[in-house]
Amino acid sequence: MxxxxxxxxxxxxxxxxxxxxxxxxxxxxxxxxxxxxxxxxxxxxxxxxxxxxxxxxxLVRVWETTPEGHRFSVSEPNFLDFHDRSEQFESLAAMKDVSLTFVDGGQAARIPGLAVSREFFSVLGHSPIAGREFTSEEDQPGSAADVVVLGHDLWQRRFGGDRDLVGRTIRVEGRARTVVGVMGPDFGLLDSEYWVPLAADPASDRGDHWLAMIGRLRPRATLQQAEAELQRIAEGIGLQHPTLAGWGVEMMPFSRWLVxxxxxxxxxxxxxxxxxxxxxxxxxxxxxxxxxxxxxxxxxxxxxxxxxxxxxxxxxxxxxxxxxxxxxxxxxxxxxxxxxxxxxxxxxxxxxxxxxxxxxxxxxxxxxxxxxxxxxxxxxxxxxxxxxxxxxxxxxxxxxxxERGDQRRVRDALVVVQIAMAMLLLVGAGLLLRSFWQLQSTDPGFDAGNVVYAEIQLGDDYAEPWQKVVFFRELIADLSSRPGIASAGATVITPFSGSNLMNDVTPVDRAESIGAQGFMQAAWRTATPDAFETLGLPLIEGRLYDYTDRWDGPRVAVITRTMAERMWPDRPAVGQEFYWGSNTGEPLRVIGVVDDLRDVEMSSDVQPVMFLPYHHMPWPKMTLLVRGSGQVDSIARLVQSRVRALDESLPVPAVASLQDQVASVAAGPRFRTFLMASFACLALLLAAVGIYGVMAYNVSQRTREVGLRMALGAAPASISGMLLRRGAVLTILGTLIGLLGAWAITRLIQGVLFATEPLDPAATATAAFVLALTALTACWLPARRAARIHPTEALRHE
Structure with missing residues (x-):
């Protein structure tokens, strides 16, 4: 020591x-x-x-899959069949998003939660820190009890952590609910702040796929065994119910689902x-x-x-x-x-x-x-x-x-390695940057400029369909008449919120040959007639629906270009009829075709979409869209005041810019690209410092030689060229090795690229040019300084 x-x-x-x-x-x-x-x-x-x-x-996450192989939510009757027939699971549970208005504990506020089956808490292996879970009697269809389990944060925030709250009633969505339990601070899933009974109904429509299903495997069961068992159950369901023929099951571990x-x-x-x-x-x-x-x-x-x-x-x-x-x-x-x-x-x-x-x-x-x-x-x-x-x-x-020759070779090899690694990072950053640019330049199909949105959910006071229609019709008419407001409308899906609604569609003239499982899947949106103008969706052919299309009249729909081309590739779509949800019943008639839009994922292919009149299919939760010429804050105050004027019991809705919502789609790729570009710039700097150091040291070692050559008549340009050659060889060699490495490695990042191929020529060429320019500049500076040394000083140098 x-x-x-x-x-x-x-x-x-x-x-x-x-x-x-x-x-x-x-x-x-x-x-x-x-x-x-x-x-x-x-x-x-x-x-x-x-x-x-x-x-x-x-723990596993379970989806049903469509005949095309796409993941889909689970219907209530199917969940109950999986729950009752499976043997590889210790427990299975289902859940769906809910958003209820809490009145107790402060100002009325709409708070996100989950409606869950009674085994939800046991699947996740947690119990309430106060009170209890739901009982089987509280989770019965048609008679779901008015009970609630609170999350720890909600309990603390709105009720002050009152431990005597368990067993008491609170006002939720205009009615009394009994608090039966409070979960601990370490429990949570999908940002839910409370849980109410799901009460899955075996008599409900099997075509209504709303539920997310999770399960806990038995100790000796494997994921493959459990998935095979549920697949057999799904095939049995398809035999009993032909509309579900071809549907399957997909599972993955919780860790892979959450990340x-x-x-x-x-x-x-x-x-x-x-x-x-x-x-x-x-x-x-x-x-x-x-x-x-x-x-x-x-x-x-x-x-x-x-x-x-x-x-x-x-x-x-x-x-x-x-x-x-x-x-x-x-x-x-x-x-x-x-x-x-x-x-x-x-x-x-x-x-x-x-x-x-x-x-x-x-x-x-x-x-x-x-x-x-x-x-x-x-x-x-x-x-x-x-x-x-x-x-x-x-x-x-x-x-x-x-410096011995072997030491010089080691230093040269290290510089080549640096340049090669810098090339790898520059190519990766270039690919991500090009992918981000492609994503940014992708047209969503609608005009989000000067549009604000607000999610509004109507409670139990609007139980009748006509009440929902009247509320949104009056609100939209009121807003549209205000100065500075160009138009207003409402649609069931907030663009790029992660939500989507899909169902089977089948042309009527091909229903008999297609079978009960349907022709294809299409997204559907119930929207008010004014939503098309507010979103700026251009009409291609036919007409848009309006309030003259009576709710008790013919069923009509407006579809997108992609849906029209897939359903009727050889003829005009306007006037055609198709079944929705099943191959029986009253069909829908296409009255218009609008251009395609992306409102779920910007990086995915355009999906077929259909729009249904809101007054034909009222929905309790809608996204209000308002196009105006003022600032977001002023339009937000107007929207909130008009909602309160129509119904002061509704929570004040949060209003945000639709343009910001569209921009948020690129937030993840932007952050990833920024980090990768930062690392690439740091690597470029390190490579420049490395080659500069080697060249500067090489110049210092050859100073006497440089002085002798200059004393014998060598021109400064020839001296610079002699010294630059070594750096240029190292740069070229490192760049070529980096390109070979990039060819092998960049294919691993193909999954995060959008509309960009691995080793995209533009990104690769740009990376090589930037690296070569930086490296040669780092070589040129010492060579230029050496060429300016006076021969007498060089000969005296030690």
Missing amino acids: THFFADLRYAARQLMRQPGFTLVALLTLALGIGANTAMFSVVNGTMLAPLPYPDAGR RDSFRTTAVLLLGAVAFVLLMACVNLANLVFARASRRQGELGLRLALGAGRGRLVRQLLVEAVLLCGLGLGLGIALAYWGVLALQAFGSGFIPRLESVRIDGTVMAFAVGIGLVTVVLFGLLPALRISGLDLNATLRQGGRTG
Whole structure:
């Protein structure tokens, strides 16, 4: 330990003597370790940390699948059949979103929750911290009890954490509900703040797929066994009910459902990018250590001559590396802490399980681990290499420094590696940037400019269909008559909210040949007649429906271009009839065709969509759309005041810009592209510093040669060209290796690209050009400086 502390003091003095080297090394280490630690904290919190449910490995998410293979929600009768017939599950539960108005505990507010079957809590392995769960009697169809289980946050926020609340009644949606339980602070799913009984009805329509289904496997059951069992049950349902023939089942573990594959790919991609940045930082530091140690050959040779063993030299150089890395590790962890805070501030909405992302013991252990790896990469290996210097040759030089050929080749190889890795990151960033640009330039099919939206849900006071129709018709007419309001309308789906409504559609003239399972699936929207003008959906042929299309008259629909082309590719769609939901009953007549729109996912293919008159199919929850010329705040106040004027018992709706909602679709890709571009710029900077260092050191070693050539008449341009050739060869070689690596690796990120192919020519060419320009500039600066040295000064140089 005495020798160690002596080496440590000597190392500290050496680092303080060279503040430039120390500062560059510390910043390089801090950036590399900090970025890696921050990204690992995201991977650890979202993908590696256990889910907050006991035995979470046995939890699965279950979907029904359409005959085309698309995932779909589960109908109530099908859920009950799966629940009663399956044997591979310890328990199965279903849930659906609800949004109820809470009056107790403060001002009336609409709060999101879930209607769940009674086994919901046992599936997730949690019990209330106060009270109880639902009983089977409270979850019976037709007689669902007016009970509620509150989430911990809602209990604290609106009811002050009153433990005597259990057993008492509160006002929810205009009626009394008994609070039977309160869940703990660590329980939650899908941002729900309370739970009410689902009361699934076996007599309801099997075509109404509304439910999300989750299950807990038996201890010895496998995912494949359980999926095969539910598939057999689905096939049996299809035999009993021909409209469901061809429907199947798909399952996945909870961990994969909560953290989607696209995010996993993104997280692994970014973690790989920061690992490259760290490796480049180590390569840069190794080059700096090589150059620094080469200048210290006289000192090292003298120490060898005085009896120091090679192990002693290695230890000394390694202690310097450990000290430097320890300081860099401390700075890196501080940067990682601030990086995690930034991710939590800006990553909400597209980083799942964000609350689990933190700098904990696991992350600290990871940081220390990469610190040790860093010591080996930039400290131990160069120390071992340099300690093998030839004592006789060093002493014969009389203290003059030089670089052996093998050392030069190692430094050149390190620069090539840096350039290759920078090329990989630049190509990846270029692909993501092009993908983001493609996403940004994709037309949703409607005009979101100057449009605000507000979600309005009518309660039990609007039980009759005509009451819903009258409310929205009066509200829309009132708003449309106001100054500064161009138009207003309502539709059942908030664009890009993640919600979608789909059903089977079949042309009437092909119903007999198609069969009961239907011709295809199409999205459907119930909308007021004014919604088309408000959204700016252009009419292609036919007409739009209006209030003259009486609710008791013929059933009509307006469809999109894609739906028309798929249903009737060889003839006009207007005037055609099709069945909706089944191949029997009264068909719908197409009266108009509008242009395509995207309102679910911007990055997916255009889906067929049909619009139904709202006065034919009233819906309790609608999205109000208002197009105006004023500011969002002024239109929001107008909308809220008019809603209160019509019904003061309704909660004040939140009003937001539809243009902002459309822009939010690109928030995740924008964040991912920004991070990748940042890492690529850092890699480019490290590569430039690396090649600049090599060229500057090469110039310093060849200064006497340069002076001799210039004394013999060599022109400055020829001197610059001679020195540039080495950098150009390294740049070309590194770029080619990087392109080969990009060809192999970029295919792994294909899943997160939109309308962009791996190794897109424009992105690849741009990356190569930027890298070559940066690298050659880094080569040119030392060469230019060498060409300006006076021959006399060069010949005297040591």
